[in-house]
Amino acid sequence: MKPQLVRVARGTAGVAGAIALAELVVRTGLVDAEDVPPASTVLLRAAELFADIEFLTAVADTVRAWLGGLLLATVVAVALGLLLNATPWLNSAARVVVELLRPIPSLALIPLATVTFSSVTQSKMSLVFYASTWPILINTLYALRDVDPVAKETLRSFGFGKLAVLLRVSLPSAAPFVATGVRIALSVGLVVVISTELVVGGGEGIGGFLMDSQTGGGQTDLMLAGAVWAGLLGLLANAVLVGTERRAFRWHAAGTEAA
Template identity: 40%
Template sequence: MTVEQKAPETSSQQPRTGALTKAGAGKRTKGRTALFGALGTLGFLVLWEIVVVFGLLPRNNLPGASETLIRSVGLLADPVFLGHVGSTVAVSFLGLGIAFVIAVPLGLLLGISNAAFALASTVVELLRPLPPIAFVPLAVLIAGQGTEMKAAIVALGCVWPLLTNVIHGVHETDSVAKSTGRSFGWSRSTVIRRVVWPSAVPALITGVRITVSISLILCVGAEYIGGSTQGLGSWLLQQSMQPQGMQAVTAGVVIAGVLGVLVNAIVAGLDRRYAAWARRGEK
């Protein structure tokens, strides 16, 4: 009786032990990735400082990494600069939201309907490679130099990655799962809501991770090229015209890069929270 009572206890503890082992391995992997990222960043900064100190560039107007970091910290306390950054972030997310509203329903339609996909695929492939920045002069003529122009450029650049990822996610839906839903008597709309849409969510979040960085780049580019008076691109343009503006420009670029990393980390957290189930089989 003693052996029979201990056997179930041992078997019940095995899954828990395996789960703890996997959790520990996951934490070690994340810690190793963070350490390598920090070392890579430090190495880049050291190399940057060496290049500037020893004058390895043809022109000696690039500030060193130490000067740039000090200037960057100072900019973070400048309300005018922070206002420009806030304007860029707000317009970036506005354009991304517009692209999301367009791409998600259209991607579901094109992914579900073979006829609609056949009709639109040529047009999508024709327009997708066009650089959105090339449309800035036209957008300025139509919408002016304000928020509407910048949001339109961001939406134009973000809609295609989102659209193609949603279509891909719909096409990757398990046919057995759809057939099972129909066998339960589910309607077409129920199958789409309970099977197709959850299957497309991981691909959609991947598209969002791609487009978040794209939205910031496009917004800064539109502000810079379109002659806007607000935004990080406008601030960089103004600083580049100053006699000693190279340090400020470099610091602004560094802060823009850090901002992109932070936003991408937030989206990656959403990916782990809502789409990790789709990648369990890949590990």
């Protein structure tokens, strides 16, 4: 069996085992079914949400803010990483600023975002952008720093300029590590956008749906079904990025396996 199929089979078995364990815990009475519904009930409600137009609209709101902020962060972080790598004095000056801003939680900036931007979507995108920028920027800087200097000097010795060296050596070498930063930012951005929807309210997105499901006495099965959808979104987006990386950077995977 191919290694990829083995990984898929193991992952599927792991998910099935986790679902069975969650079902068993409730069915045996270890957890009160009124507090936490069985996994089978949650999955059934999650499947029903697939035909719920209102919920799908909420999902679209979340995805739009999530991917929009991530795309903007990718463009800005990679461009900033290239600039800082090319100018050592600016890199040294910006290092303290980066280390100061990076630990600040995005959720702490929600009041500032809601005051600065007129719409909830813009607020969510700005916070996703802020949270996603740092892992991409850090990965870009470290990747560019570790590019083989011999390869760059070889190209320069043949008369190639700085731009050619950047496009032919630095960017291709750094690209797999930048992609890893994007995948990290992908998960961070999803957490931030749903958390922002939960805090800001307004009924937008998956977070707004989760809040609404708890009004009027609460529907725990519906809330957990919405959470399952959030997890599926992250899983699907990560799978797409991993598949794209394997196709785009086959040479990198081959070199890693050989090493």
